Amino acid sequence: MSKLLTVSPSPHVHSSDSTQKIMYRVIYAMIPALIWSVFMFGIDALRVTLIAVAACVAFEYLIQKYLMKVTPSVTDGSAIITGILLAFNVPSNLPWWIILIGAMAAMGIGKLSFGGLGSNIFNPALVGRVFLLLSFPVQMTSWPGIKMAAVDAVSTATPLALIKESVKNGVPIAKIEGLPGLGDLAIGMNAGSLGEVSALLLVLGGIYMIWKKVITWHIPVSILATVLVFSGIFWGINPEMYVNPAFHIMTGGLMLGAIFMATDMVTSPMNPKAQIIYGIGIGLITISIRMFGAYPEGISFAILIMNAVTPLLNYYIKPKRFGGQ
Amino acid sequence: MLKTFKIGGVHPPENKLSKDRKIEVLSIPSAVFIPVAQHIGAPSTPVVKKGDKVKVGQVIAQSSSFVSTNIHSSVSGTVKKVDFSADSSGYPKQGIFIDVEGDEWMEDIDRSETLVKDISVDGAEIVKKIQECGIVGLGGATFPTHVKLVPPKGMKAEVLLINGVECEPYLTSDHRLMLEKADEILVGIQLLMKAMNVDKAVIGIENNKPDAIQLLSEKCKTVAGVSVVALKVQYPQGGEKQLINAVTGHEVPSGALPIAVGAVVSNVGTAFAVYEAIQKNKPLFERVVTVTGKGVSKPSNFLVRVGTATSELVEAAGGLPENTGKIISGGPMMGRAISSLDIPVTKGTSGILLMKEEESKREEIIACIRCSRCVSVCPMGLEPYLLMTLGEKQIYDRAESERVMDCIECGSCSYTCPSNRPLLDYIRFGKGKVGQIIRSRKK
Ligand code: SF4
Numbered sequence: 152m153s154k155l156l157t158v159s160p161s162p163h164v165h166s167s168d169s170t171q172k173i174m175y176r177v178i179y180a181m182i183p184a185l186i187w188s189v190f191m192f193g194i195d196a197l198r199v200t201l202i203a204v205a206a207c208v209a210f211e212y213l214i215q216k217y218l219m220k221v222t223p224s225v226t227d228g229s230a231i232i233t234g235i236l237l238a239f240n241v242p243s244n245l246p247w248w249i250i251l252i253g254a255m256a257a258m259g260i261g262k263l264s265f266g267g268l269g270s271n272i273f274n275p276a277l278v279g280r281v282f283l284l285l286s287f288p289v290q291m292t293s294w295p296g297i298k299m300a301a302v303d304a305v306s307t308a309t310p311l312a313l314i315k316e317s318v319k320n321g322v323p324i325a326k327i328e329g330l331p332g333l334g335d336l337a338i339g340m341n342a343g344s345l346g347e348v349s350a351l352l353l354v355l356g357g358i359y360m361i362w363k364k365v366i367t368w369h370i371p372v373s374i375l376a377t378v379l380v381f382s383g384i385f386w387g388i389n390p391e392m393y394v395n396p397a398f399h400i401m402t403g404g405l406m407l408g409a410i411f412m413a414t415d416m417v418t419s420p421m422n423p424k425a426q427i428i429y430g431i432g433i434g435l436i437t438i439s440i441r442m443f444g445a446y447p448e449g450i451s452f453a454i455l456i457m458n459a460v461t462p463l464l465n466y467y468i469k470p471k472r473f474g475g476q
Numbered sequence: 477m478l479k480t481f482k483i484g485g486v487h488p489p490e491n492k493l494s495k496d497r498k499i500e501v502l503s504i505p506s507a508v509f510i511p512v513a514q515h516i517g518a519p520s521t522p523v524v525k526k527g528d529k530v531k532v533g534q535v536i537a538q539s540s541s542f543v544s545t546n547i548h549s550s551v552s553g554t555v556k557k558v559d560f561s562a563d564s565s566g567y568p569k570q571g572i573f574i575d576v577e578g579d580e581w582m583e584d585i586d587r588s589e590t591l592v593k594d595i596s597v598d599g600a601e602i603v604k605k606i607q608e609c610g611i612v613g614l615g616g617a618t619f620p621t622h623v624k625l626v627p628p629k630g631m632k633a634e635v636l637l638i639n640g641v642e643c644e645p646y647l648t649s650d651h652r653l654m655l656e657k658a659d660e661i662l663v664g665i666q667l668l669m670k671a672m673n674v675d676k677a678v679i680g681i682e683n684n685k686p687d688a689i690q691l692l693s694e695k696c697k698t699v700a701g702v703s704v705v706a707l708k709v710q711y712p713q714g715g716e717k718q719l720i721n722a723v724t725g726h727e728v729p730s731g732a733l734p735i736a737v738g739a740v741v742s743n744v745g746t747a748f749a750v751y752e753a754i755q756k757n758k759p760l761f762e763r764v765v766t767v768t769g770k771g772v773s774k775p776s777n778f779l780v781r782v783g784t785a786t787s788e789l790v791e792a793a794g795g796l797p798e799n800t801g802k803i804i805s806g807g808p809m810m811g812r813a814i815s816s817l818d819i820p821v822t823k824g825t826s827g828i829l830l831m832k833e834e835e836s837k838r839e840e841i842i843a844c845i846r847c848s849r850c851v852s853v854c855p856m857g858l859e860p861y862l863l864m865t866l867g868e869k870q871i872y873d874r875a876e877s878e879r880v881m882d883c884i885e886c887g888s889c890s891y892t893c894p895s896n897r898p899l900l901d902y903i904r905f906g907k908g909k910v911g912q913i914i915r916s917r918k919k
């Protein structure tokens with residue numbers, strides 16, 4: 152025979168899945184919420200998202216090419232996800248240069264300083280967000296009102312910030328003015344960052360990702376269940392001081408965090424048992440911060456803290472072995 | 477709900493191109509090369525020399541220890557030489573070259589097609605005959621069958637599981653055998669049951685072979701103790717431990733043999749070979765081989781004499797396609813890529829798969845995104861991404877405690893990894909090293 156045959160070890164076939172496809176599915180899952188946020192906050196939302204995505208992609212490319220001197224891997228789509236998530240985590244009126252700084256922190260500190268895709272410990276978008284929150288607290292927490300004319304409750308404080316403030320001043324929950332109802336929260340009629348706007352559309356994205364096997368249910372469900380139960384206990388004890396659990400679930404980026412950020416594969420645990428522990432941890436820390444801490448939202452910090460615990464969980468919690476332990 | 481094994485698994489495209497092609501008898505080649513190591517265990521010892529005349533079914537290499545087996549001539553003719561040549565491992569192995577003259581069988585072999593149902597021998601004789609006739613597991617593992625039938629001291633077999641799963645994509649030799657030799661297989665199963673002294677046997681067949689499930693279920697009605705269970709299509713269900721788990725729900729403990737949960741697993745092809753050995757006095761020297769591939773003009777199932785060169789099978793299936801990039805002995809998940817068409821069919825060759833050039837290249841390896849898919853598909857509940865890293869970094873003690881030795885090398889992890897990481901390559905390497913360490917510790 153004239154031609155040489157390939158000889159390589161088994162398996163000789165490969166599934167049609169690729170990392171790039173997985174990343175793009177995450178992007179598709181975020182599109183409904185993105186469109187809705189443009190609808191709610193106007194073209195500003197699109198501006199923030201485009202700047203964030205372009206900046207994340209550009210920073211990854213430049214840092215990999217000129218600083219790390221490796222072949223840039225921007226085509227894998229993960230930088231786009233980080234960009235969208237970063238945009239989802241900031242107010243729509245954030246100045247462009249602050250977005251750039253956030254993108255630089257996300258890609259440079261959050262991702263590439265650890266070695267790039269797959270090696271980072273913390274969710275890059277959250278690193279970017281927290282970096283901005285600490286550096287530009289004023290700009291990061293002044294929320295524009297929603298642009299939909301039909302709604303008169305144009306508030307500039309997020310519902311959770313409002314509650315935190317009022318409760319501190321001794322106003323019982325029922326008396327707080329300007330709190331959106333649960334129905335409004337579900338479709339996004341409240342002030343907040345881009346990605347906080349519609350719990351329903353975020354859930355839709357989550358279902359799509361579970362259907363496409365991008366993520367499993369373990370992390371989002373364990374976070375949501377923990378938040379429900381834990382905040383439910385407090386609410387049961389004193390509904391004057393503590394808001395009801397459904398409110399917690401629908402506000403403060405909890406859905407966004409539980410569905411899109413805590414599930415980031417790179418920074419979350421690798422088997423169902425560990426993922427459930429991780430989810431419970433995020434739920435507990437989030438509610439603790441909301442109730443006793445200084446920040447009204449809490450989920451970003453909770454995820455970052457559990458990101459740091461992930462290597463330990465991977466080390467100690469093993470998948471169910473065949474043939475017993 | 478159809479049964480299947482509980483942990484992991486994948487479902488690659490089935491591509492059973494040759495499933496409707498009846499088994500054809502391949503014409504006898506002009507020469508054969510019969511390796512003396514066609515089974516797990518010690519290679520057999522050649523008992524013929526250059527110039528000897530041999531008949532079909534004559535012993536040409538003798539079993540050299542308990543875990544070994546006889547090798548029989550598959551042709552009649554003259555021994556040309558006893559020499560080394562490559563087998564499917566790619567390494568030169570000792571074997572017997574025979575130039576074919578005619579087709580003269582040993583006189584005591586019953587060559588008629590009549591079905592012999594009555595079992596006239598006792599268990600011990602069956603085991604002895606199986607050993608003499610050189611029968612090994614025909615599913616690909618090639619473990620000598622008589623060894624499995626004799627449980628270690630203190631253990632008792634309770635059930636015989638017959639593997640009709642054929643979970644490897646493309647392969648159809650077991651499927652065809654079940655359709656065309658159902659009666660013989662059932663007698664073979666009864667013989668195995670008698671040899672093991674069990675009164676229960678279950679044939680596991682995946683649901684993508686409804687015709688075989690129906691036929692065997694029908695025929696089982698008249699056979700006491702034998703039943704068929706339809707299984708959900710899931711790779712690697714043909715793995716012994718996975719099949720036992722799917723059918724009985726038991727998990728064979730780490731490091732133990734199936735007999736630890738009272739099960740012995742045999743392939744349908746093996747059951748057929750047992751029938752022929754006991755009822756027809758015919759040693760194992762031919763088997764059904766699927767020849768297939770997307771570019772193959774006539775995907776086929778052939779009854780082939782052991783020792784026939786791969787080229788003969790490929791020719792009979794319509795010739796080697798222009799753009800063939802890889803030739804695999806076995807299925808695409810666990811088979812071996814062979815480097816030449818001269819390599820002979822042996823007892824363990826279940827198929828020859830010709831892959832096109834574009835199918836045979838691996839894709840670019842990129843970083844692990846820690847998606848944990850490899851973990852979720854591993855049928856042994858291992859963490860392939862971790863075992864790969866441990867293999868790569870040569871951290872063998874940790875690899876051992878992470879149970880690298882449990883890996884059955886099914887390839888589900890590498891198949892699934894979206895970053896195209898060569899997980900099994902490194903795991904195999906680590907497994908080899910850890911195995912060495914364990915053996916040296918025992919000494
Ligand atoms: S090859 Fe080994 S590690 Fe990979 S999936 Fe199969 S058993 Fe698990």
Ligand code: SF4
Nearest residue numbers: 844845847848850893
């Ligand atoms: S499947 Fe591949 S990318 Fe995913 S965790 Fe395993 S090795 Fe990493």
